[in-house]
Amino acid sequence: MSEPRAYKNPYPDYSGPESVQGIFDAHGRLTAAFAGRISSKISELLAVMENGLKSADPRDCTGYTGWAGIALLYLHLHTVYGDPAFLQRAFDHVSRSLKCLTGSRVTFLCGDVGPLAVAAVVYHRLQRPQEAEECINRTVVKSTGNLPNELLYGRVGYLYSLIFINQQLQQEVIPAQYIQQVCDTVLASGHNLSQRMRIVEQSPLMYEWYQEQYVGAAHGLTGIYYYLMQPGFMTDEGRLLALVKPSVDFVCRLKFPTGNYPPCVGDERDLLVHWCHGAPGIIYMLLQAYKVFGVQQYLEDAVRCGEVVWQRGLLKKGYGLCHGAAGNAYCFLSLYKLTQDPKYLYRTCMVSEIKIKKKFAHPDNFYDFPLEICGMAGTIYFLADLLQPLAAKFPAFEV
Ligand SMILES: [Zn+2]
Numbered sequence: 001m002s003e004p005r006a007y008k009n010p011y012p013d014y015s016g017p018e019s020v021q022g023i024f025d026a027h028g029r030l031t032a033a034f035a036g037r038i039s040s041k042i043s044e045l046l047a048v049m050e051n052g053l054k055s056a057d058p059r060d061c062t063g064y065t066g067w068a069g070i071a072l073l074y075l076h077l078h079t080v081y082g083d084p085a086f087l088q089r090a091f092d093h094v095s096r097s098l099k100c101l102t103g104s105r106v107t108f109l110c111g112d113v114g115p116l117a118v119a120a121v122v123y124h125r126l127q128r129p130q131e132a133e134e135c136i137n138r139t140v141v142k143s144t145g146n147l148p149n150e151l152l153y154g155r156v157g158y159l160y161s162l163i164f165i166n167q168q169l170q171q172e173v174i175p176a177q178y179i180q181q182v183c184d185t186v187l188a189s190g191h192n193l194s195q196r197m198r199i200v201e202q203s204p205l206m207y208e209w210y211q212e213q214y215v216g217a218a219h220g221l222t223g224i225y226y227y228l229m230q231p232g233f234m235t236d237e238g239r240l241l242a243l244v245k246p247s248v249d250f251v252c253r254l255k256f257p258t259g260n261y262p263p264c265v266g267d268e269r270d271l272l273v274h275w276c277h278g279a280p281g282i283i284y285m286l287l288q289a290y291k292v293f294g295v296q297q298y299l300e301d302a303v304r305c306g307e308v309v310w311q312r313g314l315l316k317k318g319y320g321l322c323h324g325a326a327g328n329a330y331c332f333l334s335l336y337k338l339t340q341d342p343k344y345l346y347r348t349c350m351v352s353e354i355k356i357k358k359k360f361a362h363p364d365n366f367y368d369f370p371l372e373i374c375g376m377a378g379t380i381y382f383l384a385d386l387l388q389p390l391a392a393k394f395p396a397f398e399v
Helices: 033-053 067-081 084-099 113-125 131-139 155-169 176-197 221-228 239-254 279-293 296-312 324-341 342-357 377-388
Strands: none
Touching: 033 067, 033 131, 033 239, 033 342, 067 084, 067 113, 067 377, 084 113, 084 221, 113 131, 113 155, 113 324, 131 155, 131 176, 131 279, 155 176, 155 221, 221 239, 221 279, 239 296, 279 296, 296 324, 324 342, 324 377, 342 377
16 A cells, blocks of 8 residues: 555565575574665765754754754664764763753653763763763652653653663663652553543553543553553552553554554544554554563554554655654564564565665755654664664664
């Protein structure tokens, strides 16, 4: 099916080992030639990005559209390539970010805590423990009070910052108990709204953002449930079965006949195939539900999401992750990590082909947030992740 928002997929689907000749071997290792093409594209795009940064908003500290997003990209490149020059670039950009914190929000992508978390990791890698600790101390807030619950501006976005620090430093710097407290608050908030709406029978949890019950990963139910289902994030695992599972099942019942999902509860338009709204983001909840509850239907629904993205997810707009083809391709990587089915690595590589062949001639051609995680930096981040597909994670979201 071709979509006005997406390119008609020009690639034949995976049809056995001959499909991947010259791309990767039977163990999923990229050939030197293909990895080389990716790396040279990364270098080319970094040069375009750096040039574009000269005219970027100097006061945007955030991970979503500002300096912290660029720092996160360089931190990732340092992880993948081990080149200290990338760590230095991460330091330069996160230092800029720390100079323009707004004091207004606490999430990883849109608040101050993301830049602080990235800075903590940069300082840690630079072996400057005192500065790392200062940043970490500033990420712990007394209360998540009136925050919404969603990822971009809410509690689970805050949660990601804490998890990011623990994972990157490979130690429990932020105590598990504190993470559980935030999760308990998210759970209580969702149960409260469900009770007020008198829908506990259908969905024991419910969340709103600006009076809309969003479904997608960025603002909605599935992004929140993905976090609540992480092992050890809740003090009382019994509530997973009692509250979270039936709420996940409520979302599953919203599925369109195509296998895609609506952007909001009650919205009948099957239009958006973005990480932020639609199958490419909802798949993470489904895969996590499959891992936790072992119900085959969740995996089948996740596989359907993969089909939706393969048919309708090569988006025309955006070079980035939130609503671009690179972000959508992460769902193939998540299916590959779980199933090891070479079809999904093949599909990811085909999306990267589009990125490799595309001429990124001038920064003015970028869509909306041009340079950061939502823009060209997102494409570069994705290409670097393809070099280590089993370790790939959708940045600022996937645990
Ligand atoms: Zn988006």
